[in-house]
Every structure is written in structure tokens, then in C-alpha cells.
Amino acid sequence: MQRILSTQLPAHIGETVRLAGWVHRRRLLKSVAFLIVRDRAGLSQVVVTDPGVRAQIEAVGEETAVELTGEAVANAAAPAGVEVVEPLVRVLGATAEPPPFDLFRPELGATLPTQLDHASLSLRHATRASALRVSAAAVAGFRSTLDGLGFVEVHTPKIVASSTESGANVFAIDYFGRPAFLAQSPQFYKQVMVGVFERVYEVGPVFRAEPHETGRHLAQYTSLDAELGFVEDHRDVMAVLAEVIRGMVAATGLPAALPAEFPALHFTEALKIAGAPPDEPDSVSSPVRRVAGTRRDEQGPVDLAPAHERAVGEWALAEHGSDVVFVTGYPAAKRPFYTHPDPTRPGYTNGFDLLFRGVELVTGGQRLHRYEDYVAALAARGEPLAPYESYVEAFRHGMPPHGGFAIGLERFVARLTGAANVREVTAFPRDRHRLTP
Amino acid sequence: MQRILSTQLPAHIGETVRLAGWVHRRRLLKSVAFLIVRDRAGLSQVVVTDPGVRAQIEAVGEETAVELTGEAVANAAAPAGVEVVEPLVRVLGATAEPPPFDLFRPELGATLPTQLDHASLSLRHATRASALRVSAAAVAGFRSTLDGLGFVEVHTPKIVASSTESGANVFAIDYFGRPAFLAQSPQFYKQVMVGVFERVYEVGPVFRAEPHETGRHLAQYTSLDAELGFVEDHRDVMAVLAEVIRGMVAATGLPAALPAEFPALHFTEALKIAGAPPDEPDSVSSPVRRVAGTRRDEQGPVDLAPAHERAVGEWALAEHGSDVVFVTGYPAAKRPFYTHPDPTRPGYTNGFDLLFRGVELVTGGQRLHRYEDYVAALAARGEPLAPYESYVEAFRHGMPPHGGFAIGLERFVARLTGAANVREVTAFPRDRHRLTP
Known part of the structure; x- marks a missing residue:
């Protein structure tokens, strides 16, 4: 299956899609986990309920490069009105070590010298x-x-x-x-x-x-x-x-x-x-x-x-x-x-x-x-x-x-x-x- | 008057035009002198009969930067079917010293080291x-x-x-x-x-x-x-x-x-x-x-x-x-x-x-x-x-x-x-x- 970019998701509602990118942010709620995946075009929201996949996501830290295959479904509450549900997740390369600063926050908290060092x-x-x-x-x-x-x-x-x-x-x-x-x-x-x-x-x-x-x-x-x-x-x-x-x-x-x-x-x-x-x-x-x-x-x-x-x-x-x-x-x-x-x-x-x-x-x-x-x-x-x-x-x-x-x-x-x-x-x-x- | 490029000459037949470029080559015949002027777009042929202008052209060597004002006339024998006649010539800067090799010949005669030196x-x-x-x-x-x-x-x-x-x-x-x-x-x-x-x-x-x-x-x-x-x-x-x-x-x-x-x-x-x-x-x-x-x-x-x-x-x-x-x-x-x-x-x-x-x-x-x-x-x-x-x-x-x-x-x-x-x-x-x- 051809990889699509985050911005192409709305054109694929109802289809099984393949995304690839970085784990931008994880939100691990009680019954559901949200995964935000970043690619060169933008962000996608991915919804995980399967316990096995959830365990996988708990193990891979932010910035890990991943590939996901799941169904694109319409959801007015999601970014661009679409999200990917019930994905299979494959880690590309290796699980990322935690970065020295959070990359998902609106502002980069680190000082300029720290930013430049990393x-x-x-x-x-x-x-x-x-x-x-x-x-x-x-x-x-x-x-x-x-x-x-x-x-x-x-x-x-x-x-x-x-x-x-x-x-x-x-x-x-x-x-x-x-x-x-x-x-x-x-x-x-x-x-x-x-x-x-x-x-x-x-x-x-x-x-x-x-x-x-x-x-x-x-x-x-x-x-x-x-x-x-x-x-x-x-x-x-x-x-x-x-x-x-x-x-x-x-x-x-x-x-x-x-x-x-x-x-x-x-x-x-x-x-x-x-x-x-x-x-x-x-x-x-x-x-x-x-x-x-x-x-x-x-x-x-x-x-x-x-x-x-x-x-x-x-x-x-x-x-x-x-x-x-x-x-x-x-x-x-x-x-x-x-x-x-x-x-x-x-x-x-x-x-x-x-x-x-x-x-x-x-x-x-x-x-x-x-x-x-x-x-x-x-x-x-x-x-x-x-x-x-x-x-x-x-x-x-x-x-x-x-x-x-x-x-x-x-x-x-x-x-x-x-x-x-x-x-x-x-x-x-x-x-x-x-x-x- | 706005300068035009050599390639624009055919669109200006019958008009007074202003060209600028380098003296690419001179051909000094008995009753007429031909001047080939090179600009970033190509070459133009200029015809000189006026003795004063001819003397001026005899004095400026190849590669001198010049500006010319003259009439664009159709001539089937000229490059692109047009030439400039009876120009006024103005030297821009200074008369060029003769280059160490001819630039108007189809091949550059100098050895590669000489070319690179100059x-x-x-x-x-x-x-x-x-x-x-x-x-x-x-x-x-x-x-x-x-x-x-x-x-x-x-x-x-x-x-x-x-x-x-x-x-x-x-x-x-x-x-x-x-x-x-x-x-x-x-x-x-x-x-x-x-x-x-x-x-x-x-x-x-x-x-x-x-x-x-x-x-x-x-x-x-x-x-x-x-x-x-x-x-x-x-x-x-x-x-x-x-x-x-x-x-x-x-x-x-x-x-x-x-x-x-x-x-x-x-x-x-x-x-x-x-x-x-x-x-x-x-x-x-x-x-x-x-x-x-x-x-x-x-x-x-x-x-x-x-x-x-x-x-x-x-x-x-x-x-x-x-x-x-x-x-x-x-x-x-x-x-x-x-x-x-x-x-x-x-x-x-x-x-x-x-x-x-x-x-x-x-x-x-x-x-x-x-x-x-x-x-x-x-x-x-x-x-x-x-x-x-x-x-x-x-x-x-x-x-x-x-x-x-x-x-x-x-x-x-x-x-x-x-x-x-x-x-x-x-x-x-x-x-x-x-x-x-």
C-alpha cells in the first residue's frame, strides 16, 4: 500500500491507509490512547483501543519513527475532520530515546544554546x-x-x-x-x-x-x-x-x-x-x-x-x-x-x-x-x-x-x-x- | 530611449533603437565598416559608412563596451534579417585593450591553462x-x-x-x-x-x-x-x-x-x-x-x-x-x-x-x-x-x-x-x- 501524507487523509475517508512519520505526542487515557503522528506535511490523529497496540505505543517514546496502517474515519472533532482508527503500528529503526526537550509544545522551552547544541x-x-x-x-x-x-x-x-x-x-x-x-x-x-x-x-x-x-x-x-x-x-x-x-x-x-x-x-x-x-x-x-x-x-x-x-x-x-x-x-x-x-x-x-x-x-x-x-x-x-x-x-x-x-x-x-x-x-x-x- | 537586446531587433524594424554590448568583431571594408555587437542575448550587425563614426570604430578595439543608437532596417542578408545602420556610438567606460586571444572565432585558440589564467x-x-x-x-x-x-x-x-x-x-x-x-x-x-x-x-x-x-x-x-x-x-x-x-x-x-x-x-x-x-x-x-x-x-x-x-x-x-x-x-x-x-x-x-x-x-x-x-x-x-x-x-x-x-x-x-x-x-x-x- 502506498504511503499517504497527513494532508491527504481527508481524501481517503473510509479507506485503509498507510501513514509514516514521527510519534509527535501520545495521550494515554484510560480506555483509549491518542497518538499524534508528524510527517513532512503536518499532523495526524490516530486512535488506539486495542490493548496490544496500546502497549506498543506506551513503549515507543516521542520522536520514534513509525509506520501505521489503519482506517481513516470522519470525526468532526479531529484535526481536519479525520482520524485513523485501530492501526497496526510498526517501529521504523529503533525506539527513540526521550529528547532533551519537548518538541510537541507550542514553544521550544530550551535556551538557545541548548537548542543549538542539540x-x-x-x-x-x-x-x-x-x-x-x-x-x-x-x-x-x-x-x-x-x-x-x-x-x-x-x-x-x-x-x-x-x-x-x-x-x-x-x-x-x-x-x-x-x-x-x-x-x-x-x-x-x-x-x-x-x-x-x-x-x-x-x-x-x-x-x-x-x-x-x-x-x-x-x-x-x-x-x-x-x-x-x-x-x-x-x-x-x-x-x-x-x-x-x-x-x-x-x-x-x-x-x-x-x-x-x-x-x-x-x-x-x-x-x-x-x-x-x-x-x-x-x-x-x-x-x-x-x-x-x-x-x-x-x-x-x-x-x-x-x-x-x-x-x-x-x-x-x-x-x-x-x-x-x-x-x-x-x-x-x-x-x-x-x-x-x-x-x-x-x-x-x-x-x-x-x-x-x-x-x-x-x-x-x-x-x-x-x-x-x-x-x-x-x-x-x-x-x-x-x-x-x-x-x-x-x-x-x-x-x-x-x-x-x-x-x-x-x-x-x-x-x-x-x-x-x-x-x-x-x-x-x-x-x-x-x-x- | 530604452535599450533593447539583439534578439528584439526584428520587432523594431523601421525604428530608431538603442543597443548596448561589447564590440565582438569589426570588419573594416573600403567603403563600409561592419560592427558585430554582442549582448547577453546574442549578436547584432551594425553598418557604418559615416567617416567620423568609422574613425571611432577603428579606434575602439574588440571587447570595448559600447552603446549604439541607430535605425533598425530589414536586410535579408543580415543575421535574423535585420541590421542597424548609421549609428551613433558611445564608448562605455574605456577602450578595451586587445585580449590575449580572439573571442570572435568559433573555437578558442588558446590552451586550457592560458584560458584559465585569463x-x-x-x-x-x-x-x-x-x-x-x-x-x-x-x-x-x-x-x-x-x-x-x-x-x-x-x-x-x-x-x-x-x-x-x-x-x-x-x-x-x-x-x-x-x-x-x-x-x-x-x-x-x-x-x-x-x-x-x-x-x-x-x-x-x-x-x-x-x-x-x-x-x-x-x-x-x-x-x-x-x-x-x-x-x-x-x-x-x-x-x-x-x-x-x-x-x-x-x-x-x-x-x-x-x-x-x-x-x-x-x-x-x-x-x-x-x-x-x-x-x-x-x-x-x-x-x-x-x-x-x-x-x-x-x-x-x-x-x-x-x-x-x-x-x-x-x-x-x-x-x-x-x-x-x-x-x-x-x-x-x-x-x-x-x-x-x-x-x-x-x-x-x-x-x-x-x-x-x-x-x-x-x-x-x-x-x-x-x-x-x-x-x-x-x-x-x-x-x-x-x-x-x-x-x-x-x-x-x-x-x-x-x-x-x-x-x-x-x-x-x-x-x-x-x-x-x-x-x-x-x-x-x-x-x-x-x-x-
């Missing part, structure tokens, strides 16, 4: 599993939106000869006896691939040896990267990004306030709204100088301080009914060397962030596209050209104006689902203190 | 770019097939505390001062996630410190992993794999001989067909012993020697008109400890490979699903349990019979497109000798 079990809980389903849907929405816009998916190296975003916070690796690094972003590769396909995207892991342990940083996270050529400036990039965010949110089915036009603030206005001291853009020759009240965010090159982001997010919601807000025109000193300057405003760039519910979610911008500009930008920052030689080669041979963005998947899912910590929406998070499971 | 340019060539489009289509086919079967996409750690497939060929990394490794596969994570979603897949990089330099091994490749629970045995996994391969081939639009039922041979029969000495399965306690004529393949746990794979591939084509053939029932000694034994044939397993055109493309099988079996399997191989503790925890708490497979993306694309070397179908390959670009 990820193989905590992820089975409805709240954790549904966040990962949201994550999968969001990525599908990212891809389908970009597929529709003529983008091509690429896969780029995660082992690189020199660090991409900054010399710090990079993991070193022994590469056949030579030093190498884990890629902090696919930045250079996606730019180079604009020369091949004009429009590319990549979904993949990026690595940051993040020294701080915060609720929004991980040592490995999933970066949703896109890059497109033949743009006028960063505004063409922002238009694509807005469509992508819309597509991602729609794919999850969760609510978010996304106005027809996403509000946008210049960096200097954002500082005013946040009540931060006004910014004086540094010369590009002093990239390490920080403006008071701002900080380097290592998982997005540079942005506002968290409190400022929250203030700007509140402003967007109050003034525009929007969960998203662009901050544009970041000072050159706060952006990587490959950022295209704002031709109309010296010291500022065509780099932007997108905040989502008061947290930086996306970093993007227009990039330099002339070889000479790369040489000058690196020289101005006192950085040697040599480590970037194979990257900048593409710019000697015809690169159109282009730009792109990178969305942090875990941050997006955390903000969308209301999780306080990205670790709640990451299957097996990695940070300074966590290398297993 | 990947940012060689990938612009039609042959290299189309292989990457095939790759993107194949991955889309992988995902859409599995999405249709109720699988959930997951993202798992690439930095791990202990090596997954074997102690050898693993890259060591400095993880905040502690030793860690790059994941050789998402094997344990995808198994654990069967406990959450029953059916999962992952598309992601895996890392092998492969000491050999062959045409089918890379230090980083893209692994298409799937795992499913509530299977009867490995044959349920093979059925899903066959559907996936069908979906991947269909998505690329390229031809491949895939019969309604994929032929399957037991390992012992495969050896006979290949003319190899008959196999005597080793005891699982001596995992390092090799059977003459077979070898350990580090990018698929273990399989037949390449010559044997070719012979079995030829057999499948001759006997079944098939480009694919399953080899089942690998001896336990040739498979990782987590492989489920064949309950009917001591010493053999429910592990299989799928060969595609005479090369091992997929490794898969049914896995152990009882905690006690893991303890016994590790003990039998003389391996300690401790490094696997957080992995095997899931099996204490109810895991159904399950199995899965891993497809090597680059191998698939190479075989499908007829490329001799996986490096021809990888954007920026990594191997023992290659760390850039």
Missing part, C-alpha cells in the same frame, strides 16, 4: 522548522525574480588567494602547503561575470572571522549576491533589488510593508533623522578613520550604528508605512575601494544599504568599471595592486558600468519571522564559540 | 559561456524536480570540526585559533535534516584536497546533494535520482539517451563486464584494503577504475541504448561507514553509483539509520565515536530508513557538453596548482 532535534520543532522553510522560500523567490530578469546563476570559488573585503576577519587555510583564505564575498567574481553574462547571481556561503558575538553576525552565512551591467548608476541596481525583495517576501507568504516605491534617504539625511552627529566624509586616503557614531559592520562593508538604523527604520515606518528604506550616498571612506563615487558630490559614493525593519539587510552600489579607476582607488588607499591583478584584468578589456548587491539570507529571515537572533533561523550556525554540530 | 576573458567566449549556461540550467532542473517531489532546500556548514568522508584530502583551517576543516560533503547534515523535513537537498561547494591533477577532479566543486527518508531501501533513492537526472537533462535542452528504466548492474556483474578480476568483499574491519582493479575515487567515496567505468558505459549504450547505468551493491569495504549493508548479501551494501557516459557521476545509497548500527560500524572500522557524536545524536531519537545521493555538477556538464576536462565547464577552477583567478 540542533538535530530542536530543528524538528515547528518554530525552527518553519523558519527554515521560510528561508528556502525566500531563496526560491530571489532566484525566480532574477531568472525572470535574465540573470544567470554562477558558482564561484570559496578559496581565494587574497581577502576580498578587508584584510581583517578572514579565515586562513592551508592550501596544499600555501596560504589561502575563505572568500568573504563573491564580489570580484560576480563583477567579472558581468563581462560574460551582463547579469549574474549566486547563492552561496561566505565566511567572516567575526570576533564579536552578536545576534546578527555569523562566521558563515548565506549571501544572496547579484550584479548587473549596463546600468546608468546605482538607481538601476536599487530598482532590481526592490523587485527582488518583493519577490522574496511574496514567496514566503509572510506579511511585510513594501510600498510601490521604497523610500530612500541620503546618508547625511539618515544621520540627521537618527540624531547622529553630521558626517564629514573622509578623504579616501584614510579609510580606517571612523566617523563618530558610525561603525564598521563586518557583514556589510560599513553602515550606520545599530541604534541609528533602528531610528531610520522607525522613520520609514512612520513616514512611509514602509518596512524598508534605502540609505544612499555613503561616504567613500566608509565603502570598499571598488565603490563608484557620486559624480555630483565629492567624497560621497553611489553605494547604498537597504534597511529592513531597522536592520541593515543589503549592501550594494555602483562599482568602478575603468581599469585606471581601480589603479587610482587602490593607490589612494595605500593598497598594492598585485593581489588584485587577476581581478582587475577584466577591467582592461571592456567592462560596462555595473553594480550589484548582497542580501544576508539569515538576517532577512530573522527580521521577517521576528526572530531576535540569526541563530534561530540558521540550521547549524557557526560563530567564534560554535563549531559543532 | 578566465575573465575566456569565459566571454561562446563555448565557455554556453557551458556555464548549461550548468545553470542543470541546477535549475535539479531544484525544480526535487521541489516537485516535496524536498526542502537547506544550507549547511562548510566549516566542520571533523572530516566527513575520510581523514585524507581535507583542507585544514584556522578557526579562531582552533583547528577545523572544510566540509568534503554535506553528508551528515543532510541525513540529520531528514529528521526535520524527510526530504532535503542542497546545492553548494564541497572541498577536497585532491592530490592528483586529472580532468575530472577539482579542489572545490559544486555538489548537488539530496536525501530522503521513509524509503524501503536504495531503490527508492535510485528512482528519485533517475527523475532528477531526467529533469536536469531536460532543463538543458541537450540530448542524452535516458531510457524509461535506467539499466542497473550489481557491482560483481559490472566487474565481469569490465573484464576486471572478480571482487571478494573485504571485511568492514579492513577498510583500507583495495581490491585489485579498483581504486578509491576521492570525489565519490569509492568506485570502479576509470577503464572499468568506460567499459560498463559502453555496455549500457550497446545493450540498452543508454547513456546512464547504475552500479549497485558495492562491497562494504569500498563504502563509507554510514552505508547500509545489503541485508541479503553479506559483505555488500545498498550503496550505488550512477555512471553517465562511462564516468562516475553520482554516488548514493541507503544509509544506516539506527544509533547502534553507527556505533558498531565505527567500531568495526577502528574509528572512534567521539568526533561523530553530534552527528549520530539524531539517530538516538528516531530516524527512519533513508538514503540519498550526490551529483557532481561539473562532471555532469562536462559529459553532457562533451568537454574533456571539468575545468572547461567551471568558471574559476581550483586545483593543487591553481588558486587564481
Whole structure:
């Protein structure tokens, strides 16, 4: 007999059916036992009166994988109006040991560290599993939106000869006896691939040896990267990004306030709204100088301080009914060397962030596209050209104006689902203190 | 004026149009100059007679990014029956330096090492770019097939505390001062996630410190992993794999001989067909012993020697008109400890490979699903349990019979497109000798 899923039960009333799943919960009453079985589609109620089967169910603990054959009968009081009665039960594998926390309760009682220590079990809980389903849907929405816009998916190296975003916070690796690094972003590769396909995207892991342990940083996270050529400036990039965010949110089915036009603030206005001291853009020759009240965010090159982001997010919601807000025109000193300057405003760039519910979610911008500009930008920052030689080669041979963005998947899912910590929406998070499971 | 793509030209005959792309080729005749412009959709022919514009075109070399505005006129002799005449030309960015090899010729003349050294340019060539489009289509086919079967996409750690497939060929990394490794596969994570979603897949990089330099091994490749629970045995996994391969081939639009039922041979029969000495399965306690004529393949746990794979591939084509053939029932000694034994044939397993055109493309099988079996399997191989503790925890708490497979993306694309070397179908390959670009 073909196995059916819990959601297919209503179509089989009056028939003998085969279910399979996990013992989600048992309720052992005096004359009857109720068994709730969980499969990938949902829950089924199973009613047991036979003493032999009851004894069997008393012996198998929650989370045991089982197969049941019984009759599907209508019962208005049961979930979805149907339950399975008088089943034969077969244990698949072995009887489960009791989990360290109850998985059938609405909330997972264990602390986050305990959950993470026992990820193989905590992820089975409805709240954790549904966040990962949201994550999968969001990525599908990212891809389908970009597929529709003529983008091509690429896969780029995660082992690189020199660090991409900054010399710090990079993991070193022994590469056949030579030093190498884990890629902090696919930045250079996606730019180079604009020369091949004009429009590319990549979904993949990026690595940051993040020294701080915060609720929004991980040592490995999933970066949703896109890059497109033949743009006028960063505004063409922002238009694509807005469509992508819309597509991602729609794919999850969760609510978010996304106005027809996403509000946008210049960096200097954002500082005013946040009540931060006004910014004086540094010369590009002093990239390490920080403006008071701002900080380097290592998982997005540079942005506002968290409190400022929250203030700007509140402003967007109050003034525009929007969960998203662009901050544009970041000072050159706060952006990587490959950022295209704002031709109309010296010291500022065509780099932007997108905040989502008061947290930086996306970093993007227009990039330099002339070889000479790369040489000058690196020289101005006192950085040697040599480590970037194979990257900048593409710019000697015809690169159109282009730009792109990178969305942090875990941050997006955390903000969308209301999780306080990205670790709640990451299957097996990695940070300074966590290398297993 | 909105830019149009080359493929949209026929719909705009008689109109002034704006094109953008790369100078693919120039043909400078006495009274007229032809300019072929390449964009992401294809090629356009542009006709120049104006001396000023001609001088401009003489000055900009191939690969320069340009924008053109001119009239689209019908010309039966032109590609797609349309060309653009009397254009205004604007260079985007800067005039390109001459590339180290011609990109407009049907074949890329440079040697593979030269192509790889200048990947940012060689990938612009039609042959290299189309292989990457095939790759993107194949991955889309992988995902859409599995999405249709109720699988959930997951993202798992690439930095791990202990090596997954074997102690050898693993890259060591400095993880905040502690030793860690790059994941050789998402094997344990995808198994654990069967406990959450029953059916999962992952598309992601895996890392092998492969000491050999062959045409089918890379230090980083893209692994298409799937795992499913509530299977009867490995044959349920093979059925899903066959559907996936069908979906991947269909998505690329390229031809491949895939019969309604994929032929399957037991390992012992495969050896006979290949003319190899008959196999005597080793005891699982001596995992390092090799059977003459077979070898350990580090990018698929273990399989037949390449010559044997070719012979079995030829057999499948001759006997079944098939480009694919399953080899089942690998001896336990040739498979990782987590492989489920064949309950009917001591010493053999429910592990299989799928060969595609005479090369091992997929490794898969049914896995152990009882905690006690893991303890016994590790003990039998003389391996300690401790490094696997957080992995095997899931099996204490109810895991159904399950199995899965891993497809090597680059191998698939190479075989499908007829490329001799996986490096021809990888954007920026990594191997023992290659760390850039």
C-alpha cells in the first residue's frame, strides 16, 4: 500500500491507509490512547483501543519513527475532520530515546544554546522548522525574480588567494602547503561575470572571522549576491533589488510593508533623522578613520550604528508605512575601494544599504568599471595592486558600468519571522564559540 | 530611449533603437565598416559608412563596451534579417585593450591553462559561456524536480570540526585559533535534516584536497546533494535520482539517451563486464584494503577504475541504448561507514553509483539509520565515536530508513557538453596548482 501524507487523509475517508512519520505526542487515557503522528506535511490523529497496540505505543517514546496502517474515519472533532482508527503500528529503526526537550509544545522551552547544541532535534520543532522553510522560500523567490530578469546563476570559488573585503576577519587555510583564505564575498567574481553574462547571481556561503558575538553576525552565512551591467548608476541596481525583495517576501507568504516605491534617504539625511552627529566624509586616503557614531559592520562593508538604523527604520515606518528604506550616498571612506563615487558630490559614493525593519539587510552600489579607476582607488588607499591583478584584468578589456548587491539570507529571515537572533533561523550556525554540530 | 537586446531587433524594424554590448568583431571594408555587437542575448550587425563614426570604430578595439543608437532596417542578408545602420556610438567606460586571444572565432585558440589564467576573458567566449549556461540550467532542473517531489532546500556548514568522508584530502583551517576543516560533503547534515523535513537537498561547494591533477577532479566543486527518508531501501533513492537526472537533462535542452528504466548492474556483474578480476568483499574491519582493479575515487567515496567505468558505459549504450547505468551493491569495504549493508548479501551494501557516459557521476545509497548500527560500524572500522557524536545524536531519537545521493555538477556538464576536462565547464577552477583567478 502506498504511503499517504497527513494532508491527504481527508481524501481517503473510509479507506485503509498507510501513514509514516514521527510519534509527535501520545495521550494515554484510560480506555483509549491518542497518538499524534508528524510527517513532512503536518499532523495526524490516530486512535488506539486495542490493548496490544496500546502497549506498543506506551513503549515507543516521542520522536520514534513509525509506520501505521489503519482506517481513516470522519470525526468532526479531529484535526481536519479525520482520524485513523485501530492501526497496526510498526517501529521504523529503533525506539527513540526521550529528547532533551519537548518538541510537541507550542514553544521550544530550551535556551538557545541548548537548542543549538542539540540542533538535530530542536530543528524538528515547528518554530525552527518553519523558519527554515521560510528561508528556502525566500531563496526560491530571489532566484525566480532574477531568472525572470535574465540573470544567470554562477558558482564561484570559496578559496581565494587574497581577502576580498578587508584584510581583517578572514579565515586562513592551508592550501596544499600555501596560504589561502575563505572568500568573504563573491564580489570580484560576480563583477567579472558581468563581462560574460551582463547579469549574474549566486547563492552561496561566505565566511567572516567575526570576533564579536552578536545576534546578527555569523562566521558563515548565506549571501544572496547579484550584479548587473549596463546600468546608468546605482538607481538601476536599487530598482532590481526592490523587485527582488518583493519577490522574496511574496514567496514566503509572510506579511511585510513594501510600498510601490521604497523610500530612500541620503546618508547625511539618515544621520540627521537618527540624531547622529553630521558626517564629514573622509578623504579616501584614510579609510580606517571612523566617523563618530558610525561603525564598521563586518557583514556589510560599513553602515550606520545599530541604534541609528533602528531610528531610520522607525522613520520609514512612520513616514512611509514602509518596512524598508534605502540609505544612499555613503561616504567613500566608509565603502570598499571598488565603490563608484557620486559624480555630483565629492567624497560621497553611489553605494547604498537597504534597511529592513531597522536592520541593515543589503549592501550594494555602483562599482568602478575603468581599469585606471581601480589603479587610482587602490593607490589612494595605500593598497598594492598585485593581489588584485587577476581581478582587475577584466577591467582592461571592456567592462560596462555595473553594480550589484548582497542580501544576508539569515538576517532577512530573522527580521521577517521576528526572530531576535540569526541563530534561530540558521540550521547549524557557526560563530567564534560554535563549531559543532 | 530604452535599450533593447539583439534578439528584439526584428520587432523594431523601421525604428530608431538603442543597443548596448561589447564590440565582438569589426570588419573594416573600403567603403563600409561592419560592427558585430554582442549582448547577453546574442549578436547584432551594425553598418557604418559615416567617416567620423568609422574613425571611432577603428579606434575602439574588440571587447570595448559600447552603446549604439541607430535605425533598425530589414536586410535579408543580415543575421535574423535585420541590421542597424548609421549609428551613433558611445564608448562605455574605456577602450578595451586587445585580449590575449580572439573571442570572435568559433573555437578558442588558446590552451586550457592560458584560458584559465585569463578566465575573465575566456569565459566571454561562446563555448565557455554556453557551458556555464548549461550548468545553470542543470541546477535549475535539479531544484525544480526535487521541489516537485516535496524536498526542502537547506544550507549547511562548510566549516566542520571533523572530516566527513575520510581523514585524507581535507583542507585544514584556522578557526579562531582552533583547528577545523572544510566540509568534503554535506553528508551528515543532510541525513540529520531528514529528521526535520524527510526530504532535503542542497546545492553548494564541497572541498577536497585532491592530490592528483586529472580532468575530472577539482579542489572545490559544486555538489548537488539530496536525501530522503521513509524509503524501503536504495531503490527508492535510485528512482528519485533517475527523475532528477531526467529533469536536469531536460532543463538543458541537450540530448542524452535516458531510457524509461535506467539499466542497473550489481557491482560483481559490472566487474565481469569490465573484464576486471572478480571482487571478494573485504571485511568492514579492513577498510583500507583495495581490491585489485579498483581504486578509491576521492570525489565519490569509492568506485570502479576509470577503464572499468568506460567499459560498463559502453555496455549500457550497446545493450540498452543508454547513456546512464547504475552500479549497485558495492562491497562494504569500498563504502563509507554510514552505508547500509545489503541485508541479503553479506559483505555488500545498498550503496550505488550512477555512471553517465562511462564516468562516475553520482554516488548514493541507503544509509544506516539506527544509533547502534553507527556505533558498531565505527567500531568495526577502528574509528572512534567521539568526533561523530553530534552527528549520530539524531539517530538516538528516531530516524527512519533513508538514503540519498550526490551529483557532481561539473562532471555532469562536462559529459553532457562533451568537454574533456571539468575545468572547461567551471568558471574559476581550483586545483593543487591553481588558486587564481
